[in-house]
Amino acid sequence: MSDPPKRGRPRTLDTEKTLDVAMRAYWRQDPADVSLNAICTLAGVSKPALYRQFGGEDGLMRAVLDRYATQVLSDIFDILSRDMPPEDTLAALTHFAGTDDKMETGCVFYKMRAGKHRLGPMTRAGVEAIDASAVTALTAYFKARHAAGDWAGDPPAATVARYVVEQIGLALSQRAAGHDPQEVRDTLALAFSALRRP
Amino acid sequence: MSDPPKRGRPRTLDTEKTLDVAMRAYWRQDPADVSLNAICTLAGVSKPALYRQFGGEDGLMRAVLDRYATQVLSDIFDILSRDMPPEDTLAALTHFAGTDDKMETGCVFYKMRAGKHRLGPMTRAGVEAIDASAVTALTAYFKARHAAGDWAGDPPAATVARYVVEQIGLALSQRAAGHDPQEVRDTLALAFSALRRP
DNA sequence: GATTTAACGTACCAAGTGGTACGAATACAA
């Protein structure tokens, strides 16, 4: 990245580790219930060090969100980019949200989105950007499937896209709340069944 | 109710008004974002007075929830008890969650349920009781409609009941988040359409 | 009038929050 010989005292703060610890914490619990103090303790970092690196809670959450987007949320966009028929795509999404072990405690993005009003400006902007790009990607996907012939364009692609985003969010919220995974899958399957028979 | 001649200083605290103010506050914002101090200010009540009456935040929230259940949530149970065909019942529920002005800022019950882990024991118990009775009522409704012949029992009544509870919750969360009501109704209509064509 | 009973509310509490002042520490450059 950047390795110009530095001048002052070398930094000891491990940015990657700190982000990783914070991400895990936000992932396991509700971000609103994870304090900066807690993250500092977990990561073995002093509060001023954290402020120097991320500029405050908002900056840290935003950095975590960006990291989470590239490390986890990219899976969803990958699924869409495979251009499979809706049946397979929805099945893959159902597996991601309803079965995948790593989503057992829900989703950082959806958790942040649920408490959007509590977020700082940078994090909120990040959440809105991800939300918008998810809707965009899904809209493009359904339009493409319509053009390919294996999707009836009855509910407009944009409506279906929002619908899918919300249903995945519901499923992940249920998982975070500790609902029985089978029940989560049942609900999601029922929700997606609305898209199969127009 | 009870009017035995009292002994000490007469109380000046208006329980009804206090509950009303608190309910409005919890309804408008997220209950987790409404502090006792704020309620005291809004209601013109001192904190110790509030503690004397309700025993603390948990007691107040529980009292508010109970009040809300009888004043607002009863509408939902009324809809179910009319024994209309599913199409009409689902339409009524859609209107309640997606159109009714009084649900414009969401629902106290679902807001509390969303932040269940933050609640005190009494309030949490109240939330769980309401949730359970909603599922029970919906299950009974769908079983009755199945017996009456205008409902195919393909997805089990219990599954459908949970599904409906969750979809209404999703719609009300969307309204609380300020989504366009038309979009909320579209999502809910799409979700309920899964129940019409098995 | 004196006593008892109970609600009143000011003024406090400890705990926790996000955030920062500031002197010590550690590197490179002159």
Next chain:
DNA sequence: TTGTATTCGTACCACTTGGTACGTTAAATC
């Protein structure tokens, strides 16, 4: 060696939270 640049972390800040101690006030009872 001295100076400069930069990070370090202890110890604090102001503020908010839910909750309470306690002296005061107002009624019924004696």
